[in-house]
Amino acid sequence: MAGFAILLAFHLLGLWIQKGTSLPLPANVIGLILFTACLFLKIIKLEWVEESAQFLLKHMLLFFLPFVVGTMVYFGEIRESWLAIIGGLLLSTLLSLAVTGWLTQWLERRETRHE
Incomplete structure (x- = not known):
């Protein structure tokens, strides 16, 4: 306790x-x-x-229930904008992956130069 x-x-x-x-x-x-x-x-x-x-x-799953219920309250708005939501999610995911990959390569090159 x-x-x-x-x-x-x-x-x-x-x-x-x-x-x-x-x-x-x-x-x-x-x-x-x-x-x-x-x-x-x-x-x-x-x-x-x-x-x-x-x-x-x-028991972390229980903490997500209010979020899921809140999402269902706004289901109408989500249904109207689903294409923009999916597009934004995909674009931001791809951008995050690209930036992370570029940064990792840059840091590895920088580290090999200093060795």
Whole structure:
């Protein structure tokens, strides 16, 4: 139970920081960054949260239900724009793959020059 309390505390800390500073990041991302930093700095031990994190990962599908239900609410709009949505997804995927491939090749060439 302590693991859930720690995870919740970091989420609430992220929420508090986001509201107080108006950072353009979601509160859960801020909390996750802080949590990861505390893990790396050994402020929080992995054993303290491991069991709770495994439980949450095991039941992660439940966290996607609100998203799926929300998608069904806007199904009419999605049906009208499905071609643009699919086109945007395909184009952005291909662009991401191309940029990643180019960057990987560039970094490999740069690394072989420095050796």
